[in-house]
Amino acid sequence: MRPGAVKNPDRLRAQVRARYAEIASRASFSPPANGCCEPSAAIQIGYDPHELATLPAGANLSLGCGSPTSLVSLRPGEVVVDLGSGAGIDCFLAAKRVGPRGRVIGVDMTPEILAKARALARSSRYRNVEFRLGEIEHLPVADRSADVVLSNCVINLAPDQDAVYREAYRVLRPGGRLAVSDVVATRKIAAKERDDPALWTSCSSGAMEIPRLTTLLRRVGFTEIDIDVTSRTQPVDSLREQASLGVVAAAIRATKRRTRTG
Secondary structure (H helix, E strand, C coil): CCCCCCCCHHHHHHHHHHHHHHHHCCCCCCCCCCHHHCCCCHHHHCCCHHHHCCCCCCCCCCCCCCCHHHCCCCCCCCEEEEECCCCCHHHHHHHHHHCCCCEEEEEECCHHHHHHHHHHHHHCCCCCEEEEECCCCCCCCCCCCEEEEEEECCHHHCCCHHHHHHHHHHHEEEEEEEEEEEEEECCCCCHHHHCCHHHHHCCCCCCEEHHHHHHHHHHHCEEEEEEEECCCCCCCHHHCCHHHHCEEEEEEEEEECCCCCC
16 A cells, blocks of 8 residues: 555545535534634735635635645636636636636535536636536546646545546646645555545545645646645644644646647
């Protein structure tokens, strides 16, 4: 078993799906306690308050650990894919930046939360946003069709994170950009902690150590890799419980090779 692998990925994936289905069922959109799913001020993790004010009510579930749209300059006409799009906060922000000639595709594996996002897109008339049901290890997106891949505190929840980054690379065009807000581990996480479903589903024990993540991104084919820890000494409110495991928020940026291979 490779470092960071989980013993029962199907069971873990089902537990993650059940947790987020329960979040979606709450009419107040108020997430449960523990880990990255505590209610937190979106402004504290990097969102622009003026942009937040333009979003459909209910798009912000306070599930993130950063603001991936602030990590990359989105251009009019670009195609953006959001991995684990939730109720659509980052999709809707990206949609405004790419404009009517652009397109944003949100992918999420939880039908209940996907239904929320689709309803918000319809009621707010976001015509350049669509939400697709799927696992981020197997993206329902064509090869070399995206300019940017975003994700916000979701990849750490995937049982096979290697596959997630391979898929991100596959769907990006040559020269496409990866912009991810996620948690990373500043120390080795013990096997018993990785096998604890409560720790994993609360955005804790699935965090990857920075050297391994760097190696993975390079092996997949990404270049211009930059992993910037954003809360090493003063964790944001949503990550205070993770701090005991050495888990912190990070901004992850990389670029797909500009050749047409891969």
